[in-house]
Amino acid sequence: xxxxxQSSRYLVKRTGEKVFLECVQDMDHENMFWxxxxxxxxxxxxxxSYDVKMKEKGDIPEGYSVSREKKERFSLILESASTNQTxxxxxxxxxxxxxxxxxLFFGEGSRLTVL
Amino acid sequence: xxxxxxMEGPVTLSEEAFLTINCTYTATGYPSLFWYVxxxxxxxxxxxxxxxxxDKGSNKGFEATYRKETTSFHLEKGSVQVSDSAxxxxxxxxxxxRQLTFGSGTQLTVLP
Numbered sequence: 001x002x003x004x005x006q007s008s009r010y011l012v013k014r015t016g017e018k019v020f021l022e023c024v025q026d027m028d029h030e031n032m033f034w035x036x037x038x039x040x041x042x043x044x045x046x047x048x049s050y051d052v053k054m055k056e057k058g059d060i061p062e063g064y065s066v067s068r069e070k071k072e073r074f075s076l077i078l079e080s081a082s083t084n085q086t087x088x089x090x091x092x093x094x095x096x097x098x099x100x101x102x103x104l105f106f107g108e109g110s111r112l113t114v115l
Numbered sequence: 116x117x118x119x120x121x122m123e124g125p126v127t128l129s130e131e132a133f134l135t136i137n138c139t140y141t142a143t144g145y146p147s148l149f150w151y152v153x154x155x156x157x158x159x160x161x162x163x164x165x166x167x168x169x170d171k172g173s174n175k176g177f178e179a180t181y182r183k184e185t186t187s188f189h190l191e192k193g194s195v196q197v198s199d200s201a202x203x204x205x206x207x208x209x210x211x212x213r214q215l216t217f218g219s220g221t222q223l224t225v226l227p
Contacts, residue, residue: 043159
């Protein structure tokens with residue numbers, strides 16, 4: 001069974017802390033994505049990666065960075081967390097073959113609260 | 116730009132009621148259209164899709180038809196069940212872009 005695993009389901013951090021959200025997929029997918037999900041706003045793309053060591057900005061990259069050192073792992077980094085980054089973060093992956101067909105596989109999400 | 120507008124929720128129905136969740140998209144290019152579903156405590160999963168005009172996607176009793184003339188992709192189900200309670204997201208992807216654009220999501224609650 002295909003799987004996208006996010007390391008933490010729930011995190012509570014303080015303003016100014018550095019936060020790492022980890023995502024691992026076991027499907028040998030080339031493409032990986034980080035979204036945030038907020039009520040009334042749907043999913044918004046933060047960053048994505050189509051290959052190891054490459055990254056591209058999504059719609060709302062400000063305040064975030066990412067790392068893709070290995071094919072199966074895509075990390076989202078909040079260098080200095082702020083309260084407006086309190087949200088649900090969703091990782092997703094897809095294969096190059098379905099890149100244009102829109103079929104993404106999602107993790108269960110990481111709910112981050114910044115105090 | 117590319118956007119998706121989805122019916123605002125929440126929607127509350129009784130079991131066996133008919134469901135429609137409206138979705139419209141901007142007519143830029145020839146997008147493929149999708150419905151994703153998020154059950155409580157889970158990530159999103161693909162429910163159905165349609166890649167060209169007049170295509171009908173279907174799965175688990177849900178259907179949606181790609182209507183180019185009205186730029187719509189409304190989700191329907193003839194008889195909902197309690198287990199259909201979830202958040203439903205409409206989404207699009209265009210040939211030139213490689214990322215999905217999602218609607219705001221519609222929370223559906225089905226009461227027994």
